Amino acid sequence: MPHESSPIGLHTTMFIPAIAGQGSDKQRRKWLPLCESYRIVGTYAQTEVGHGTFVRGLETTATYDPQTEQFIINSPTLTSTKWWPGNLGKTTNHAVVLAQLYTGGKCHGIHAFIVQHRDMETHQPLPGVEVGDIGPKFGYEAVDNGFLRYHNVRIPRDNMLMRYSEVTKDGRYIRKANEKLTYGTMVFVRSAIVSTAAKNLGEACTIAIRYSAVRRQSEMKPGEPEPQVLDYQTQQHKLFPLLATSYAYWFAGRSMRETYLDIQGQIMAGDFKRLPELHALSAGLKAMSTWATNEGIETCRLSCGGHGYSHASGLPKIYVDATPACTYEGENTVMMLQTARYLMKACGQAAQGNELPGFVAYLNQKGVDRCMIGDDLSLVSLVSAYQHRARRLIGKAALQMKAHMERGQPQEVAWNLASVQLVHCAKAHVQCYVLKNFVDSIEQYGHHEDVARVLTQLCQLFAVDGILNNAGDFLQGGFMSYDQLDNMTAKLLDLLAAIRPNAVALVDAFDFSDHLLQSVLGRYDGNVYENMLEWAKSSPLNDTQVHDSYYQYMQPFLKEMHKSKL
Amino acid sequence: MPHESSPIGLHTTMFIPAIAGQGSDKQRRKWLPLCESYRIVGTYAQTEVGHGTFVRGLETTATYDPQTEQFIINSPTLTSTKWWPGNLGKTTNHAVVLAQLYTGGKCHGIHAFIVQHRDMETHQPLPGVEVGDIGPKFGYEAVDNGFLRYHNVRIPRDNMLMRYSEVTKDGRYIRKANEKLTYGTMVFVRSAIVSTAAKNLGEACTIAIRYSAVRRQSEMKPGEPEPQVLDYQTQQHKLFPLLATSYAYWFAGRSMRETYLDIQGQIMAGDFKRLPELHALSAGLKAMSTWATNEGIETCRLSCGGHGYSHASGLPKIYVDATPACTYEGENTVMMLQTARYLMKACGQAAQGNELPGFVAYLNQKGVDRCMIGDDLSLVSLVSAYQHRARRLIGKAALQMKAHMERGQPQEVAWNLASVQLVHCAKAHVQCYVLKNFVDSIEQYGHHEDVARVLTQLCQLFAVDGILNNAGDFLQGGFMSYDQLDNMTAKLLDLLAAIRPNAVALVDAFDFSDHLLQSVLGRYDGNVYENMLEWAKSSPLNDTQVHDSYYQYMQPFLKEMHKSKL
Numbered sequence A, B: 001m002p003h004e005s006s007p008i009g010l011h012t013t014m015f016i017p018a019i020a021g022q023g024s025d026k027q028r029r030k031w032l033p034l035c036e037s038y039r040i041v042g043t044y045a046q047t048e049v050g051h052g053t054f055v056r057g058l059e060t061t062a063t064y065d066p067q068t069e070q071f072i073i074n075s076p077t078l079t080s081t082k083w084w085p086g087n088l089g090k091t092t093n094h095a096v097v098l099a100q101l102y103t104g105g106k107c108h109g110i111h112a113f114i115v116q117h118r119d120m121e122t123h124q125p126l127p128g129v130e131v132g133d134i135g136p137k138f139g140y141e142a143v144d145n146g147f148l149r150y151h152n153v154r155i156p157r158d159n160m161l162m163r164y165s166e167v168t169k170d171g172r173y174i175r176k177a178n179e180k181l182t183y184g185t186m187v188f189v190r191s192a193i194v195s196t197a198a199k200n201l202g203e204a205c206t207i208a209i210r211y212s213a214v215r216r217q218s219e220m221k222p223g224e225p226e227p228q229v230l231d232y233q234t235q236q237h238k239l240f241p242l243l244a245t246s247y248a249y250w251f252a253g254r255s256m257r258e259t260y261l262d263i264q265g266q267i268m269a270g271d272f273k274r275l276p277e278l279h280a281l282s283a284g285l286k287a288m289s290t291w292a293t294n295e296g297i298e299t300c301r302l303s304c305g306g307h308g309y310s311h312a313s314g315l316p317k318i319y320v321d322a323t324p325a326c327t328y329e330g331e332n333t334v335m336m337l338q339t340a341r342y343l344m345k346a347c348g349q350a351a352q353g354n355e356l357p358g359f360v361a362y363l364n365q366k367g368v369d370r371c372m373i374g375d376d377l378s379l380v381s382l383v384s385a386y387q388h389r390a391r392r393l394i395g396k397a398a399l400q401m402k403a404h405m406e407r408g409q410p411q412e413v414a415w416n417l418a419s420v421q422l423v424h425c426a427k428a429h430v431q432c433y434v435l436k437n438f439v440d441s442i443e444q445y446g447h448h449e450d451v452a453r454v455l456t457q458l459c460q461l462f463a464v465d466g467i468l469n470n471a472g473d474f475l476q477g478g479f480m481s482y483d484q485l486d487n488m489t490a491k492l493l494d495l496l497a498a499i500r501p502n503a504v505a506l507v508d509a510f511d512f513s514d515h516l517l518q519s520v521l522g523r524y525d526g527n528v529y530e531n532m533l534e535w536a537k538s539s540p541l542n543d544t545q546v547h548d549s550y551y552q553y554m555q556p557f558l559k560e561m562h563k564s565k566l
């Protein structure tokens, strides 16, 4: 997961972890000290210009030459050019490179290699290496995402990362350990992405909610002063569900990490029982949290009116930094389909009467036939409604698959033909988990009565908003009644009003510093307008009263235009 | 509506039209030739740093001094500083300024004045004028949006735009013409925004759909080559509804403009019968089209995977150029509430048995009790379902308002307490119009059988997708049955498959040039990858193999880090 904050972010977030995770003990002893003392600086080069999501389709080759005991790293085509790795363009001198391993004329699939691409003294590209920056982007201006093409570059045999498999001196390929172990790392990385997404959304909410308490606009009652825009119900409806969502994913990211740490011992001991379930959930959670954040930041920005568009708001920067998380570390739609694949398996097992573990255990239950949500919005009734919905949609997607196959479609085609529904059922599963986990977290952390009350309101808002946005799913088959649905709207509006008095405190509770937020609109002290003017005046364009470009372009242009019109 | 394309966009899109529209004949004769020959260059200064949406709340004052026959333009507070006008910062020398008119000690509300702010020779700010750039923004890098503060700047009496009202030499205030005339201009400007939104979304669809036909990724059938990502059902589901939406709003923008031109004669003759209806619709259409475009461009960008994030895709630029349209010329939520206000009036009139005009006539009808959408997805049945939904939601919002008032709330409070529902019913009304107009446009333009067939599919997709996204509205009260809803999902998937073979042709039909799109991914010839590499290599960062910043920052930094670790 790239971090714009550091000019060598990939070195610490990807390069070192890759060596630590996939290197043999001997390799770790050799390379990690070099990395940690910045003798070498590296990145992680997986993606190619023509290949991203489908790692097995990568074209870069690493062919073993037993004569010299070297691998020959090669980019056989234009489309195999490595593309996107952070800090690859201008900064790093090494990369962990993913390539198809060939030995003895046979392909053994994708493996990781440490490959040097720039000279340690001159920093010039090594012979056989074409390397450069991929050019300007939406954001990440400070990161030199790069391209790299290898023309038969030789590296020592030792530079293949050999924890899970090995190529011997004479070129034999040996598989050593269960690859599922790497799933654990993925769960961990994804839990960090979920937490970062929650944090990014929280930052955006902080700015928008604080500013909405400062901004006064329009007329609520004729003759009275303009109200804080946060008092408009529509403004609350934009922002408070996002605040609830930020809390929801914050709890989800933390729980996922804790669950992983809990079972890490089992995993290390070779017991992978709970790993598939956790791994599948982490994929969907990664996708849902980053999607929610992506949309949510922009809703926050637009809720600030015109000033949201200025960099003084800090929001455009939060957005361009956050949005790549929808794409990297597993493109979101592909992640949702991964979750769905596990759910289809689980559904099949449940149909055979097998008991399902932890997060999917509810698929074994029958649940209630009728929605029990009443005026008190009891958390139990909300969770059970979400479970009903997920159970129904998962079952339906499975039936859909089956129907396609019964009509003679091969499984892969059936999969594609059901994939919109598969993504939909995976969403329902993830939302169900997030809600259930929110409820559990209140019990766990809400010892203080006031905290528990306001967290409960946020949790109810998260649930009710989700029901209203997916009302068809809950009404379908008569589970929820029409009256219950109407009541959801009423409850939504009640919750907005109930949260209003605590809204600013709830974002202050995130405790993001002004330095972190970099937002004039979202200042803790609320002195927005003076600081807007000061911020604007400090813009380089205002160094002179008449800007150079006026003399250079504008004046001649206007003279020209004027002449042509005479 | 600012246009980034021109360095003096506001001059032609706002300054000149304001003078043409609000100036007296004499004023037009004096000022328009000066504008058109670029003797003066102007902008439109309405917004202040503390005031946007609520024009009546602007603080800038224009106080008439009969002694000198001058107006004194003043910014009495920090918050009254003009903020955002395009090209105000560094480029223009004049502005049409909106200010509270005072004469004889009395305030007559907001009026427009031509005020000079820079010297015609030196381009220096005039005495009493503080002017500058508002600083960096999300986009619009080429536009110097500016701030401006007046310290009792004097202008001649003649500089007040006097078409609709006048201040005489001795300071009497005279109202001259019906202000509703300006509504016409607003309808016209908004129709242009709707069309531009449709065009922006069409550009994004063109890039994403063309690239999705070039991009091959993952595995559909084991052992077979990677399929075009456009063959994934989930990819079609991301893009085809957006394509349909682009067509839908394109037709809507055109119809609105045509309707306006049709009734312009009536308006000029003082017959405003149809104007409120058209004006109200145009507000909601402006909001719905720009929101749909805003979300849609980002969906297109994300559907291109990692490469969407590169400026090589062209999509980030389309987004930052398009997104301000959600905010300027009437902030979207405020626009929706304007539409809702008209709908509440119309609803009241219908309840009294009055016949309603054109776009709201369906509120007089009872309509069908049960949804008639069958397997053929007849356009009539789709429109009638949308009408039913809008009618029900509008009625419900009106009841809600009434209930709040019966509980003793003043009307304004009741309005706010119902505003989430008011926005929702306005959405339903606008969507209903857009669908109905799409259907009518097919009849009007679909003479060619193949064109009519594929337009019908797009129209059905637009309708079905909208039903699925708002399923609760259609199920509520038993209007649509559960089976009908399930069938909507099946139909959606059928339509995606049916549109797939024509998808590329449908975007090629927009006929956007490569020059306009500025997108390596969306090239007409499909030669994406070679051109990606060429585009990247042309980046200034790649002018040298080792970038200066390496010697300047990186090398010393690494040495430092290295030393500190020893």
Ligand SMILES: Cc1cc2nc3c(=O)[nH]c(=O)nc-3n(C[C@H](O)[C@H](O)[C@H](O)COP(=O)(O)OP(=O)(O)OC[C@H]3O[C@@H](n4cnc5c(N)ncnc54)[C@H](O)[C@@H]3O)c2cc1C
Pocket (backbone or CB within 6 Å): A002, A010, A044, A045, A046, A047, A050, A051, A052, A053, A054, A083, A084, A085, A086, A140, A145, A324, A327, A328, A329, A330, A331, A332, A333, A334, A337, B215, B217, B218, B219, B229, B232, B234, B235, B302, B303, B304, B305, B306, B307, B309
């Ligand atoms: C800012 C940024 C930083 C990055 N940093 C790095 C880095 O340091 N190192 C590195 O190696 N890479 C990096 N990447 C690349 C990133 O990992 C890839 O972009 C990501 O893996 C997505 O792959 P892709 O771009 O090929 O998308 P694609 O897979 O081409 O996606 C395009 C579309 O196809 C769809 N699609 C693809 N496969 C399927 C399927 N099986 N079923 C249904 N739909 C499908 C997707 O949903 C998407 O809509 C970075 C990218 C960005 C934007």
Ligand SMILES: Cc1cc2nc3c(=O)[nH]c(=O)nc-3n(C[C@H](O)[C@H](O)[C@H](O)COP(=O)(O)OP(=O)(O)OC[C@H]3O[C@@H](n4cnc5c(N)ncnc54)[C@H](O)[C@@H]3O)c2cc1C
Pocket (backbone or CB within 6 Å): A215, A217, A218, A219, A229, A232, A234, A235, A302, A303, A304, A305, A306, A307, A309, B002, B010, B044, B045, B046, B047, B050, B051, B052, B053, B054, B083, B084, B085, B086, B140, B145, B324, B327, B328, B329, B330, B331, B332, B333, B334, B337
């Ligand atoms: C790129 C760009 C170019 C611009 N160019 C110009 C220009 O050339 N000249 C010019 O004069 N101005 C210009 N503007 C300013 C623009 O017109 C204003 O930003 C716009 O009118 C919105 O007003 P605001 O910023 O005060 O938003 P606000 O009204 O402050 O909106 C903030 C929030 O309050 C909510 N809100 C406000 N009133 C109500 C209400 N009554 N009920 C419910 N909710 C409400 C809104 O929905 C929004 O969520 C430009 C702005 C941008 C971004």
Ligand SMILES: [Ca+2]
Pocket (backbone or CB within 6 Å): A138, B138
């Ligand atoms: Ca930028």
